[in-house]
Amino acid sequence: MALDLSPAELDEAMQAYFAKCQEKLGFIPNVLKAYSFDLAKLKAFVAMSDDLMLAKSGLSKIEREMIAVVVSCANHCHYCLVAHGAVLRKLTGNPLLAETMVANYRAAELDQRTHAMLDFSWKLTEAPWEVGEEDRAALRKSGFSDRDIWDISAVAGFFNMSNRMATASGNEPNAEYYSMAR
Numbered sequence: 001m002a003l004d005l006s007p008a009e010l011d012e013a014m015q016a017y018f019a020k021c022q023e024k025l026g027f028i029p030n031v032l033k034a035y036s037f038d039l040a041k042l043k044a045f046v047a048m049s050d051d052l053m054l055a056k057s058g059l060s061k062i063e064r065e066m067i068a069v070v071v072s073c074a075n076h077c078h079y080c081l082v083a084h085g086a087v088l089r090k091l092t093g094n095p096l097l098a099e100t101m102v103a104n105y106r107a108a109e110l111d112q113r114t115h116a117m118l119d120f121s122w123k124l125t126e127a128p129w130e131v132g133e134e135d136r137a138a139l140r141k142s143g144f145s146d147r148d149i150w151d152i153s154a155v156a157g158f159f160n161m162s163n164r165m166a167t168a169s170g171n172e173p174n175a176e177y178y179s180m181a182r
Contacts, residue, residue, distance in 0.1 A: 002170025005037035077163035
């Protein structure tokens with residue numbers, strides 16, 4: 001990270017969370033290390049990220065990762081493209097799909113429903129002031145409930161914030177992400 005921020009002492013809960021990451025991934029994601037300078041910010045980031053990406057939702061985990069990748073593509077966020085591209089490769093078992101999504105989701109072979117979700121996420125990232133009822137109606141027509149639309153928007157909003165923080169702080173992806181699920 002380009003900012004000189006010393007890590008704070010982690011409490012038991014965050015020590016356990018880091019240990020779980022180490023166990024499951026084999027490393028601690030740099031984004032978590034970046035937030036570790038302030039325990040309150042780290043806990044808030046983890047809580048929101050885990051809720052959006054892992055909690056019960058009408059969106060699958062793959063769909064949520066696709067949103068993360070598309071938003072990160074629109075924002076040219078190196079950290080998130082590498083990290084979430086790796087997660088998408090792992091979840092789908094399809095490196096071709098994941099790498100195409102990282103480069104340009106419009107070139108990926110996706111169904112109409114998924115395209116509608118990703119088009120909305122892109123527009124919410126690139127031109128949020130243009131999002132209107134016609135965009136929500138298109139999502140409803142594609143089979144998304146109002147709760148799903150909330151979740152799509154929340155995931156897109158979170159990754160817009162995360163992309164900006166990763167870029168502003170010079171946070172680089174862990175080297176391990178590059179070889180994951182290849």
